Amino acid sequence: MRRFAARSQTFTLPNKKAAYELTHIVFYLSEYGRVDPQVDDAIVDSLKFAGTLAFLDLNLDLLSEVCIALRFAGQMPPHIWEGWLRQQARQFTVFAQPEAGASDDYNQFLMVNWFMSVAGQGGFAQQIPEGRLMFLQPPAGSGPLRQLSESLYRLDGARSADWQAMRRAVGADLSDDAQLVLSAAEAAIDKFDRFFAGFARVGMRRCRP
Template identity: 50%
Template sequence: MSNVIHLTLPTSRQPLDQRLAGLIHCFAQERRFGEDVFWLKENAELLSILECTGQSVDLSALAPLEGFYAQVRDRMAFFPQCYRFLLSIALDLEDLGMGRDTGAELVDWAAESGLAEVEFSDLQRAEARRLMQRRGRDPLAGDAGLNDRLRRFINRPETFALPNKKAAYELTHIVFYLSEYGRRDPGLDAPALKSLSFAGTLAYLDQNADLLAEICIALRYAGQEPPVLWEEWIASEARGFSVTEGPHAQVADHYHDYFVCNWLLAVRGDPVFANTPNFCRAQYTKPESWPGPLRAISEHLYGIGPMRSGDWHRMREALFDVLDERGQDILQEGEANCVEFETFFDIFARAEQVPVASHRAAAG
């Protein structure tokens, strides 16, 4: 039978190396198996967080991944379509202390095979470049405009004042790659910083801790201080996760929220991974939180049609009237913590968009 674990000692008194060992074992051997792409995704994400935040991981804690590392050449040869996951895991294992030369061999093979050149998007090309440059190869040396295209995308704040989670996650990952995961100044322009603020405001209004945590990390990697309110809420969410142990624990869970919230804690220098499994299969469940008011705000604005205005001061009272007390608090907090909230709202309201039919009629 599955059970929610209750630790007999305060988590802060558990040694960090023990917490990390239990976590690595859980994801390497208990939840999924090595031929599953989701196994690759989960383990790549965990190891990346441990490596880029400088966690000291005992070599014995990495033992559950020794078999993967020993066979990664064969996996790369048979599953070249998964090369970014495979490279990420192998390189992080080496940088955490396991092995030495396999990662460079894999990078050389991937570069010479032209795997990065067939990527569909600039974001994937940027990830491939960042991975291979960790071992001294640039697979896209002839693409001098890649970073310029990435910066052009993130330098358009209007994109990020509208609900679009895919675009928002691409924004954060571009900052991760440009900053080499916090190792250098990404040199963001003022519009890109505004993009992060607008995307963070939407994430907070939606009470999306996963996305907001990534945005706070991106801001820190860009040398900025995220709003205290945002980070304190994420820290509260991180502390509230429950971990269900046992063979019936579901793996379609909130593990990614758990990872990213703890990633932000690590970047801040706070204690991390407070709730970890005891070397077994586990399910990660985020704390129940009050639904954000984003949907109610959007529905009201859409519903009032031509009465909609981009003037925040004109619309503020009407929007507060359609929200419950907690929704009002969240909206007020969003207003107080956004850069240029009035500009953000003017874009978000979409009050002056010309309907397609009217535009065609005018053109005719």
């Protein structure tokens, strides 16, 4: 279990199943924050790489789990991630829904408010009506993860694992909003270069993202 969690390279590639397994390992080892899970630097790197992918995808549920896991591990999540989570948490709409309807965003609401509670920043403070409810998340926008993957795929033989060399090439293909998210993702962690080296998949050029 620890060996899997310490394979940081695994978490530089989009794989939500692996990312959720990682956060749940830390939940288990920490007994949901009651004990020190005694994770090493490699597992912390894994969490930060998984969180970087979640942030690039603007995945509220997964990023909330990563930030909770980091705090359970005695680590402070990047303030950029936590700031975005707080912003999203404040924008949920909860209203009465007398009839059973389509699926809603309850799980995202639950996870981001759990994060807020763990971080000591409130959580579950919203007024909740009685009866059957509908939870709606505000549109978070489209994260640059897919655009970034497609840009790298198109570069093919010109692709490099060197982020400093690739920043301008991949940025040129992104929308303005996507570039802002990418810049924030780069600023959030101190090992973004190492994350990108794995994400670039230089040894797998013929594998479509």
